[in-house]
Amino acid sequence: MEIPIDNTETNQYKKLDAIIQKYKDTNGMLITILKDAQDIFGYLPMKVQSYISQKLDIPISTINGVVSFYSLFSEEPTGKYTIGVCLGTACYVKGASDIMEAIKEELGLDVGETTSNGMFTLKATRCIGACGLAPVITINDDVYGRLSPSDIPSIIHKYTKNM
Numbered sequence: 001m002e003i004p005i006d007n008t009e010t011n012q013y014k015k016l017d018a019i020i021q022k023y024k025d026t027n028g029m030l031i032t033i034l035k036d037a038q039d040i041f042g043y044l045p046m047k048v049q050s051y052i053s054q055k056l057d058i059p060i061s062t063i064n065g066v067v068s069f070y071s072l073f074s075e076e077p078t079g080k081y082t083i084g085v086c087l088g089t090a091c092y093v094k095g096a097s098d099i100m101e102a103i104k105e106e107l108g109l110d111v112g113e114t115t116s117n118g119m120f121t122l123k124a125t126r127c128i129g130a131c132g133l134a135p136v137i138t139i140n141d142d143v144y145g146r147l148s149p150s151d152i153p154s155i156i157h158k159y160t161k162n163m
């Protein structure tokens with residue numbers, strides 16, 4: 001019996017091979033490769049990390065150390081929208097923890113979790129360099145600043161209204 005080939009996955013690995021080929025001889029490109037790999041697969045499961053480890057001849061512990069260190073990377077499937085709550089110092093002193101609580105309450109989520117409908121993943125981030133707008137959150141590439149907890153429901157609603 002013929003084993004069905006997952007074309008999607010084959011294509012994803014072909015794209016990853018092209019990225020690795022492009023950067024493998026340049027030092028300091030591991031984060032770029034991991035970022036591109038995450039764009040291809042949506043997240044960085046262990047099998048993708050170990051594939052990159054073999055292709056680049058870098059220990060899996062090093063790859064996983066980088067993936068775990070940067071909040072940019074996820075080892076679990078993430079929602080369509082990733083909400084990043086900045087917990088850097090400037091945001092923290094301006095009430096980031098209240099913003100975080102408001103989002104948790106609005107979505108019924110804890111940090112690192114994804115809503116059951118696959119729409120939102122909640123993350124805590126380090127300073128994103130927008131301290132003048134503290135407290136700040138990001139939703140994918142959108143940045144929201146000078147927030148108060150009461151702003152959260154209407155911001156979330158922008159993303160859910162076309163569901």
Ligand code: FES
Nearest residue numbers: 086088091127130
């Ligand atoms: S501390 Fe939040 S943007 Fe800098």
